[in-house]
Amino acid sequence: MIGTTRGCSVHDGQSGRAVNVTLAEDSAFGQWATVRTLRHTGARNEDMLELSQLSIRQYVRPDGEVIGLLVTAPSKTDRERVVPVAAELFHVLAFIIRRLTHNQPTVALATHDDKAERVTIEQQPFLFQRTIGQRTEVITPGALRDMLFRLCADFHETSSAIARPTSPTAAPDIPRANTAHWAAAGGPTPQPAHTKTPH
Numbered sequence: 001m002i003g004t005t006r007g008c009s010v011h012d013g014q015s016g017r018a019v020n021v022t023l024a025e026d027s028a029f030g031q032w033a034t035v036r037t038l039r040h041t042g043a044r045n046e047d048m049l050e051l052s053q054l055s056i057r058q059y060v061r062p063d064g065e066v067i068g069l070l071v072t073a074p075s076k077t078d079r080e081r082v083v084p085v086a087a088e089l090f091h092v093l094a095f096i097i098r099r100l101t102h103n104q105p106t107v108a109l110a111t112h113d114d115k116a117e118r119v120t121i122e123q124q125p126f127l128f129q130r131t132i133g134q135r136t137e138v139i140t141p142g143a144l145r146d147m148l149f150r151l152c153a154d155f156h157e158t159s160s161a162i163a164r165p166t167s168p169t170a171a172p173d174i175p176r177a178n179t180a181h182w183a184a185a186g187g188p189t190p191q192p193a194h195t196k197t198p199h
Helices: 021-041 045-049 087-101 141-158 176-184
Strands: 009-011 018-020 056-060 066-072 081-084 110-114 119-124 129-132 135-138
Touching: 018 021, 021 045, 021 087, 021 141, 045 141, 066 087
Parallel strands: 110 135
Antiparallel strands: 009 018, 056 066, 066 081, 110 119, 129 135
């Protein structure tokens, strides 16, 4: 999802099908980078897609300490947001940039069509970009939303923590950390069911 779509396929002996492992790895990295970035920045999906290499700034304190900053473009409030880059967020951004640069000094310029505003934003080294054929473009909000919902659906099917209760009155044990996956997709956060107290 982040990078190119060139791939290498292998034969799955169990299913008998050819599996594009490069595409599968790219998709997994895109999911990881997206969820982590949304979690550590609190940005809206559309604002996250507008992050570029130029969004990463530095602030030098009087004592010489360098603090990393992430600047998000003005959105509904028409104001920029500045997010201090903690170690976890720095780790994610560094992996994205390293993946996109391929040992080059900068991230490649990408086209970004803002469907909501019906405008094309000037080419920038956007972080959430992909190359399809000869065109390098920012991932669309629709593709991002679909990916997050698929991730949530897979997580729901494979995680016993949020599996459907066997009894109508039984509440599943939902750890707080797991609700981030649902919040990141813009969907409702799952809540434990409440049982009525008999009078």
